[in-house]
Amino acid sequence: MTDVIRNDRWQGGLLVALVAGALGLVGNNTVLFMSAAVGLVYAAYGYATSPVEASFAVSRSLSDDSPTAGQDVEVTVTVRNASDALVPDVRVVDGVPDRIGVVEGSPRHATTLAAGESTTFSYTIRARRGRHEFDDTQVVARNVSGDAETRTTATATSTLSVNADVGDVPLAQQTVPQTGMVPTDVGGEGVEFYQSRDYHHSDPMNRVDWKRYARTRELTTVEFREERAANVVVLVDVRDECRVSRREDEPDAVTLSKFAAARLVSHLLEEGNRVGLAFYGYDSEYVPPGVGDGQAVRIRNALDASTESSFPVVTDGGFRTYDTDRRVDWLRRRLPDGAQVQFVSAVPDDEPAAAARRLQASGHEVRVLAPDVTSTNTAGSTIDRIQWLDRVGELREAGVKVVAWSPDEPLRSAFDRARRRWGQ
Amino acid sequence: MSDAYGFDGSRTAFASKTAVVVAAVAASVLGVSAGYAVQTLLAVVGGVTFGFAARDVSEDGLRDRVRGSSLLVLAAVFVVAALALEKANAVDAVLVGAIVATTSATTLAALVDPDDAIKPVFAALSRSFVATVLGTLLAAALYANVFTALVVGSWTLFAMALASTAMAGFVALQVEFLLVGLLAGRAARAAERLDPSRTASDSEVVGVTDVPKAVWLLLAVQVLLLAFPGGAWPFRFLLSLVGPAGSIAATVVSSVYLHGAVLLLVAVLALLPLAAFVRRSAVAVFGNRAPKTLAFASGGVGLTAIVVLVTSVPGFDSFVTWLAGPESTVTSVVDAYGVGPAVLGGVSGVLLVLGVGLFFYRAAFGLPFVPEHASGFAFAAATLFVAAVAGAFGDAPAPAVFLAMAATLAVWDAGEYAVTFGSELGQAASTRSVEAVHVFATLAVGALAVVVASLATHFFVPAMTAVPRNRALTALGLFAVALVAFAYLANTGGEDDATPE
Numbered sequence: 011m012t013d014v015i016r017n018d019r020w021q022g023g024l025l026v027a028l029v030a031g032a033l034g035l036v037g038n039n040t041v042l043f044m045s046a047a048v049g050l051v052y053a054a055y056g057y058a059t060s061p062v063e064a065s066f067a068v069s070r071s072l073s074d075d076s077p078t079a080g081q082d083v084e085v086t087v088t089v090r091n092a093s094d095a096l097v098p099d100v101r102v103v104d105g106v107p108d109r110i111g112v113v114e115g116s117p118r119h120a121t122t123l124a125a126g127e128s129t130t131f132s133y134t135i136r137a138r139r140g141r142h143e144f145d146d147t148q149v150v151a152r153n154v155s156g157d158a159e160t161r162t163t164a165t166a167t168s169t170l171s172v173n174a175d176v177g178d179v180p181l182a183q184q185t186v187p188q189t190g191m192v193p194t195d196v197g198g199e200g201v202e203f204y205q206s207r208d209y210h211h212s213d214p215m216n217r218v219d220w221k222r223y224a225r226t227r228e229l230t231t232v233e234f235r236e237e238r239a240a241n242v243v244v245l246v247d248v249r250d251e252c253r254v255s256r257r258e259d260e261p262d263a264v265t266l267s268k269f270a271a272a273r274l275v276s277h278l279l280e281e282g283n284r285v286g287l288a289f290y291g292y293d294s295e296y297v298p299p300g301v302g303d304g305q306a307v308r309i310r311n312a313l314d315a316s317t318e319s320s321f322p323v324v325t326d327g328g329f330r331t332y333d334t335d336r337r338v339d340w341l342r343r344r345l346p347d348g349a350q351v352q353f354v355s356a357v358p359d360d361e362p363a364a365a366a367r368r369l370q371a372s373g374h375e376v377r378v379l380a381p382d383v384t385s386t387n388t389a390g391s392t393i394d395r396i397q398w399l400d401r402v403g404e405l406r407e408a409g410v411k412v413v414a415w416s417p418d419e420p421l422r423s424a425f426d427r428a429r430r431r432w433g434q
Numbered sequence: 435m436s437d438a439y440g441f442d443g444s445r446t447a448f449a450s451k452t453a454v455v456v457a458a459v460a461a462s463v464l465g466v467s468a469g470y471a472v473q474t475l476l477a478v479v480g481g482v483t484f485g486f487a488a489r490d491v492s493e494d495g496l497r498d499r500v501r502g503s504s505l506l507v508l509a510a511v512f513v514v515a516a517l518a519l520e521k522a523n524a525v526d527a528v529l530v531g532a533i534v535a536t537t538s539a540t541t542l543a544a545l546v547d548p549d550d551a552i553k554p555v556f557a558a559l560s561r562s563f564v565a566t567v568l569g570t571l572l573a574a575a576l577y578a579n580v581f582t583a584l585v586v587g588s589w590t591l592f593a594m595a596l597a598s599t600a601m602a603g604f605v606a607l608q609v610e611f612l613l614v615g616l617l618a619g620r621a622a623r624a625a626e627r628l629d630p631s632r633t634a635s636d637s638e639v640v641g642v643t644d645v646p647k648a649v650w651l652l653l654a655v656q657v658l659l660l661a662f663p664g665g666a667w668p669f670r671f672l673l674s675l676v677g678p679a680g681s682i683a684a685t686v687v688s689s690v691y692l693h694g695a696v697l698l699l700v701a702v703l704a705l706l707p708l709a710a711f712v713r714r715s716a717v718a719v720f721g722n723r724a725p726k727t728l729a730f731a732s733g734g735v736g737l738t739a740i741v742v743l744v745t746s747v748p749g750f751d752s753f754v755t756w757l758a759g760p761e762s763t764v765t766s767v768v769d770a771y772g773v774g775p776a777v778l779g780g781v782s783g784v785l786l787v788l789g790v791g792l793f794f795y796r797a798a799f800g801l802p803f804v805p806e807h808a809s810g811f812a813f814a815a816a817t818l819f820v821a822a823v824a825g826a827f828g829d830a831p832a833p834a835v836f837l838a839m840a841a842t843l844a845v846w847d848a849g850e851y852a853v854t855f856g857s858e859l860g861q862a863a864s865t866r867s868v869e870a871v872h873v874f875a876t877l878a879v880g881a882l883a884v885v886v887a888s889l890a891t892h893f894f895v896p897a898m899t900a901v902p903r904n905r906a907l908t909a910l911g912l913f914a915v916a917l918v919a920f921a922y923l924a925n926t927g928g929e930d931d932a933t934p935e
Contacts, residue, residue, distance in 0.1 A: 019850075023843060024921050026819065028914055030839060033823055035910045041835050042826035044891045048839040051883035053921075098871045101859055116862035120855070122871055150858070154875045156851060 012065070012162045019157040020056025023049040061158030064093045064151040068164035070104070070144060076171050077137040078420050082113060083170065085135055089119075089149060090128035097123045099152035102131070105145025110135045110170065137172045144168040179277055180429045181240050182350045182375035182411075206230045241284045241299050241346055246271045246313075247355030247362060248291035254358060256385040256417075263356035266381040266417055268313050271354050273421055274379070275309045278352075287312055288341055290355065290365065296344050338368045350375040356383050357401050366410045378405060378412045379424075444861060448869040449852035450544035453845045456877070457540040457814055458482065460841030461533040464821055468529060468830040473516045477533040480512030484534075484788075485541020491558040491730065492551045499729035503558045507566070507733030507781060509538070510788070514780035518764055525828050532821035535791070536814050536845075543810025543849055552796055558730040559789045565734025566782040573742055573774030593690050600684035601669040605656045607687055610696040612649070616640060617703035624710035734785075738778060745774035811849025818842045836887040840880035847876045 027049030034043025066089055073084040087104050091097055104117040115133030123129060149162040206219060209229035219230045252263040261269075271287065278285045279301065286299035287309045297305075297312050345351070351369055355362040357380050366376045380402060384395035405412050411432060415424040458478050465474025483505050490502030516530050542548055575581060596603045619640045659665035673680030686692060728735075744750060754773050758764035767776050799809045822838035851872055855865055 019847070021921060022846060024917055026839065026843060028917060029819075030823070031913065032910055034826075035906050037827065039826050040895055041830075041832045041891070042823060044832065044887055044895065045822065045826065045836050045839040047887040047890055048836050048880075048883040049843070051886055052840075052843050052879060055879045099868050101855075101868075103858070116860065118859040118863040120859055120863055120865040120868040122868055152872075154872060156847070156872055 012160055014061055014158065014160050016061065016158045020053050020155065023052030023054075023056065025049070027053065056155055056157050059153050059155040059157065062093075062095060062097050062151045062153050062160055064091060064095060064097045064100075064160055064162070066090065066100075066149045066151075066162055066164055067092045068102075068147045068149065068166045070147070070166040070168045072168060072170060075169065078172065078423075081137045082134050083137055084132055085117070085168075086130060086132040087117075087119070087147065087166075088128055088130045089121075089123070089147075089164075091123035091125060094125045096125060097151045098154045099156070100129070101150040101152075102129075103148040103150075104133075105147055106135065107142035107144060107170070109138055109140070110142055111138075135170075137170060140172060142170040142172075144170070178429060179274060179352075179425055180377075180411075180432055181242065181278075181283075181352075182377060205233050207233060239281075239283050240278075241286075241349040242278050243286040243288055243299060243345055243349050243351050244271045244274050244278075244309075245288045245290050245341070245351050245353045245355075247353070248289050249358075249361075250291075251358040251361075252291075252356045254356070254383050256383050256387070256391075260383075260417065263358065263381050263383045266383070267354040267356065267379075270379055270381065270415065270421055272310065272313055274352055274354070276306065279306050285309070286349070288344070290337060290341070290353070290362075296341075298344070299346060299349060335368075338365050341365075342369070342372050345369075345372075345374055347373070350377070353378045354381070355379075356381050357398060357405070360401060360404075363401060363405045363408065363410070366405060367408050370408075370410065376410055378410055380412055380414050382414055382416045444547065445544065445849070445852035445856040446859075446861065446865050446869055447852075448866045449848045449855065449873050452869075452873050452877075453811060453814075453848040453852065454482075454485075454537075454540045454544045456841050456848065457536050457818060457845045460818065460838045460845075461536050461821060464825045464830055464834045464838045465529060465533055467834040468526075468825050468828045470526065470530065473519050473526075473530050474533060476512045476516035476519070477530050478537050480509045480516060481534045481537025481539075482541050483509035483512060484538035485545055487558075488538075488542045488551045488555045489545040491554045492546050496726075496729050499554075499558070499726070500732045502554075503562055503730050503733035504736055505733070506555070506558050507562055507737045507785075510781045510784040511737070511777070513784045514777065517784075518767075518780065525824050529821055529824040529828055532817045532824055535817035536821060539810055539814035539817060540845060540849070543808070543814060544852070548795075548810040548813075549806075552792055554730075556789060556792055558733070559785050559792070561727060561731035562734030562737075563782055563785040563789065565731045565738055566778050566785060569734065569738025569741065570775050570778040570782055572738065573745065573772070573778050576742065576746070577772035577775055592693070596688045596690060596693065599660075599666040599670075600673065600688050601656070601660060601666040603684075603687035603689070603693070604669065605653070605660060606693060607696070608653060608656075610693065610700060612645065612653075613700045614696065614703065616642065616645070617700060617707070621703040621706040624706040627710055734781075737781060741774050741777050745772065808846075808850040808853040811846050811853070814849065815842045815846035818845060832891050833884060833888050836884045839887075840883050844876050844880045848873050 027046040030049060031043055031046035034040065034046065068090075069088045071086045073086075074081065075083075077083050085104070085106075087102065089100065089102050091100070100121050100123050102119045102121075104119075106112060106117045113134050113136045115131070117133050119129070119131040121129045144166070147164045147166050149164055150159055151162070152159045206222070207230065209218060209231050213231045217231045217233075219232050222228065222230050246264075246267050248264050248267070252267065255262040275285050275287065282301070284299040284301050285305065287295070287297040289295040289312075295312055297309050300308070351366075351374050353362065353366055353369075353376055355378060357363065357378070362378065366378060369376050382398070384391060384398045386392045386395055402412050402414060411428070413424050413428040415421060458481075462474055462478055465471070465477065468474075487502045487505035487509055490498045490505060493499065493502070513534050516534070517527065539548075542551060592606075596606065659668070673684055676683070751768055751773050755765045755768050758768070771779070795809075795813060798813075799806050818838060819842045822835050822842060825838060826835045851869070855869065859865055
């Protein structure tokens with residue numbers, strides 16, 4: 011779409027001519043009267059220059075359209091003057107997606123383009139999770155006197171998809187007697203060899219180790235590591251204490267926790283687990299474990315309906331305390347027997363550690379996914395970071411496995427690192 | 435268009451700097467060709483300095499504000515010098531003032547958004563103005579030897595009183611020792627309170643009410659006796675009773691050296707409570723805004739200190755009048771008021787005028803029919819037009835007036851272009867080449883306009899014949915109507931007719 015807009019830029023020349031001529035006549039000053047000619051020349055300049063009739067072709071390319079989160083991507087934009095006229099003043103504003111930040115260069119460019127000539131400029135953006143569509147590119151062409159401009163909206167479709175797959179989530183071995191993907195220490199049906207034992211007359215024939223029988227004349231039965239499903243409740247810490255972020259322009263810990271919880275739920279349901287959701291905060295919410303697409307929708311709705319955090323607070327101080335026991339008791343009454351808990355919390359104080367220990371003592375395996383929203387930007391935030399590291403260390407010493415996740419890295423990397431460390 | 439085409443940037447560098455250069459060159463050519471070389475130079479330098487001062491006082495740093503305030507006062511000094519050297523002609527004063535206004539407004543608009551600068555500039559102007567006004571009073575008092583006269587006169591009167599009768603010395607000595615007693619405790623407490631790291635404990639001091647009433651009564655009786663003729667008789671009688679010792683006592687109590695020493699002690703003891711009082715008053719007035727206020731006032735305070743120090747050098751006033759010459763306005767002003775009061779008073783006046791100018795500037799662009807867009811450059815263009823008109827009515831040659839007239843439009847165009855470009859693309863994008871195309875085209879048209887107007891003046895003016903005034907005005911009216919009609923017809927169908935293709 012193209013708009014042509016004219017302005018009264020050089021009408022000022024007429025004004026100057028009128029006032030100077032009038033003052034010259036009234037004041038009987040020949041020089042001042044003749045100076046009206048200067049204003050008239052400028053006015054004539056405005057009338058003499060015509061609007062540019064330009065059309066532009068815009069193309070955009072990304073150095074990587076499927077980067078990982080936090081990766082820098084170079085965007086290259088090429089604008090070609092598709093008209094037959096010289097355009098002395100071309101201004102280009104590329105449509106960077108709202109949630110994407112430019113880290114180097116500028117998505118805005120100015121140049122002069124002859125007929126058929128093209129210009130290329132590039133800038134660097136930092137990828138964030140999700141799918142991001144680039145907006146249309148705006149091109150403004152002005153004539154040399156600047157009193158007419160042509161505004162063109164050029165469509166150049168580009169999409170940036172940032173992979174947010176969480177990979178393999180290392181769950182605890184607390185399972186339910188259903189076939190799933192969690193390897194257990196129980197021999198039975200499966201694919202991974204577990205042990206050999208003495209033959210029992212009820213064992214199926216295809217489980218007998220016939221090679222060993224041929225060698226030793228003893229009947230033994232092969233057992234495989236049984237893979238079962240888990241009953242998992244994803245617990246999201248949404249307390250006000252978690253409404254902290256490293257910088258004002260970054261999402262806070264509650265938003266990050268809900269994002270991670272959504273990914274976790276989606277992945278765990280796909281692997282055949284029974285998955286539920288609970289909020290750990292002032293507005294308690296509980297979705298009992300279940301399976302299937304309906305459960306995924308219920309959990310997604312619960313996550314979307316919870317309070318949005320609009321004003322993250324940059325961490326530069328301490329946190330207030332709250333009654334831990336009440337929340338844990340509330341949760342224990344609802345958790346099914348044998349359910350394990352994936353606790354997503356930024357661990358902003360000692361309360362998540364106390365809650366995790368009490369849940370473990372109640373017979374629920376707990377693993378903590380801790381978004382790291384601390385920084386060392388200021389003295390206060392450095393102190394916060396030191397305290398956070400201490401709290402995470404105490405959690406680990408208490409036997410709770412913790413996955414520390416920096417928003418700068420994909421969730422998959424955090425889980426991969428944890429799995430390697432835990433030997434799972 | 436979407437909102438993506440709005441950008442919160444500032445003006446672009448090349449076009450705004452070009453506007454400053456064009457304004458400064460045109461104003462300089464106009465002023466120099468009109469015969470005011472030194473004044474124009476001072477006015478241009480003062481105007482540019484004002485622009486940089488406005489930028490600095492708009493910053494958040496204390497050091498920037500101090501530098502800005504100092505530059506602000508320096509700019510005022512340049513303007514005072516420029517105005518002091520002109521020939522006391524109204525047209526010339528308008529020309530110099532318009533040159534100052536043009537260069538300062540253009541530089542300010544090129545460096546910072548005028549709307550953001552007005553408040554801090556006004557704050558710095560007002561604080562420095564208060565400082566220079568107080569400095570003017572101090573300099574005037576020093577020039578008139580008020581302090582010396584006060585000290586010497588008081589001491590002479592005191593010495594005469596001591597010489598009149600021994601009782602006067604005796605009463606004065608009692609008052610002096612009473613003062614020492616009252617001030618000693620206060621001085622000790624003030625010295626303790628001046629330390630900010632002290633503990634919050636209080637200490638007892640001897641107050642006026644702690645002195646026994648009998649002492650006050652005795653002193654009042656003695657003063658009454660002194661006030662009446664012959665009232666000193668009982669004291670003389672008492673001294674005569676002790677013979678030669680009485681004469682020695684009378685000599686001692688009447689000694690100016692003894693009284694001088696005791697009064698010096700009183701002054702020293704009074705100094706500490708005075709310092710504590712000044713500090714307490716300053717804290718009460720400024721509160722925790724003291725650094726900002728002092729930073730804004732630092733220019734005026736600094737100038738006052740420099741002027742008072744320099745003018746205290748003996749013979750400095752004579753040196754200035756020798757430099758200016760006997761016929762100069764400067765000489766007559768210096769002879770009447772002295773260099774210090776004249777400089778500080780002049781600077782105070784210029785600061786006041788600048789403040790009033792800022793007020794009118796803000797008021798003008800607050801009017802509903804005046805567009806706010808690129809207001810700084812519009813103001814600069816208007817003042818350059820005023821300078822051109824003043825130059826035309828002065829002795830400036832025609833080409834210089836035409837140049838200033840062309841610069842009026844060029845300054846506005848380049849400035850408006852810089853503001854619009856900056857708001858659309860910001861400073862991160864490279865814009866220099868595109869700016870250069872537009873700005874050089876505008877300057878080329880300006881040069882052509884100057885040539886056309888000069889040639890027209892050269893060839894047509896000699897051929898002109900005098901016409902009656904009423905016929906000329908009628909012709910002007912018809913010309914104006916024709917011009918407006920032409921503009922209307924030229925614009926018909928061309929304005930804001932956004933036609934989507």
